[in-house]
Amino acid sequence: MAGILDSVNQRTQLVGQNRLELLLFKLNNRQRYGINVFKVREVLQCPPLTSMPKLNKLVRGVAHIRGQTISVIDMSMATGGRKIEDIKNAFIVIAEYNRSVQGFLVGSVERIININWEAILPPPEGAGKASYLTAVTEVDGELIEILDVEKILNEIAPAREVVREDMAEELAKHDASLDDKIIFIADDSSVARSQVKKALSSLGLEIEAAKDGREALERLKEIASETGDVTDKVGVIVSDIEMPEMDGYTLTAEIKSTPELAKLHVVLHTSLSGVFNQAMVKKVGADDFIAKFHPDELATAVKKWLDKSAEN
Known part of the structure; x- marks a missing residue:
């Protein structure tokens, strides 16, 4: 053993x-x-x-x-x-x-x-x-x-799920061009989805969730078919790595290799940690990697990529 x-x-x-x-x-x-x-x-x-x-x-x-x-x-x-x-x-x-x-x-x-x-x-x-x-x-x-x-x-040991009050007020300020955007979440754990939703609710945007990578990819393609480019509707996706049917690494690679999805900012949010995963983030083309679970860090990272979306 x-x-x-x-x-x-x-x-x-x-x-x-x-x-x-x-x-x-x-x-x-x-x-x-x-x-x-x-x-x-x-x-x-x-x-x-x-x-x-x-x-x-x-x-x-x-x-x-x-x-x-x-x-x-x-x-x-x-x-x-x-x-x-x-x-x-x-x-x-x-x-x-x-x-x-x-x-x-x-x-x-x-x-x-x-x-x-x-x-x-x-x-x-x-x-x-x-x-x-x-x-x-x-x-x-x-x-x-x-x-x-x-x-x-x-x-x-229940985790703190909401962003600090002082930080939440700052995070709620965003470019008006983001008002109609959504934050997309992909995670197979119902607890994790709930935690992420509560943490990101301080950003004041609509949130949509999928239970695995395949479901997320299909929904993103559906949105892209309606808009021409998924970023017209989705500001950022926060994805777990370990998920049934399609993991977060494969989902990221699919997003980045699909023209109508490629500009979407991908934040991998996972209980997996370590140097190896940082290397994989670069390999598959993800934009960021956040280890679970710290609501302030997650919301701040997502706000950063939303701001970049507004600039583009």
Whole structure:
């Protein structure tokens, strides 16, 4: 298990080709779940956990790993299941989301699979708003569920979603030519879409959202067919990177290679972080990269590109 992620750096060429690799794991039953390898720092057998006062009930304790104190979240409890009892034989997936490092307690960790984003599909419509799924896929005839980790983390430690009041007043000032423009959002997480909408509402413009890259691309092309150039209607698009059917890198590349969409400013907004992603931003032609989730930073970045739209 210690070497399961040893070759992760050799896999970076998958990103930008609408492909990803999932680390498969189980919780308390036979159901398999997946997490993007690029979110994962390390996988290790669960070390002793230290209880601390006033921890959220979903946090089983903290682990001291390589000089860092990491909260360990029971992923079974976090998704409405029973707690993982046999901690000594369980594993921790150390992952980085939204600029912080967490430990996810899981029953077992299995293998890494290579898959195309087109094979990652939205959860069934019947899953409902209470579902913790952000996507599903099929491997060897078995359903793999991909959890909405951002929803889980937001329930444990809710993020500030609105821009500071003093900043909001400044951001609301914009060129009159932008009054009829919309801000477009593409994100597969319902929690993330809600957060982004609230953060950008301070800009005072209409906001439209899509659940994945393919849906966003189709809608942008539809707008372009009505106007001749998508920027006649859309001021900027804020897109997640990890999305079913078409990821944000591929969406960006499609936008920049399509004449009627090419002038659109693309801001990639993702819980993935690091130097590698900065390089990918340049490779696919995105205009900016903002790590999730800081409402002031996001709104300021979007305002910058809206202002540039007004200048053009």
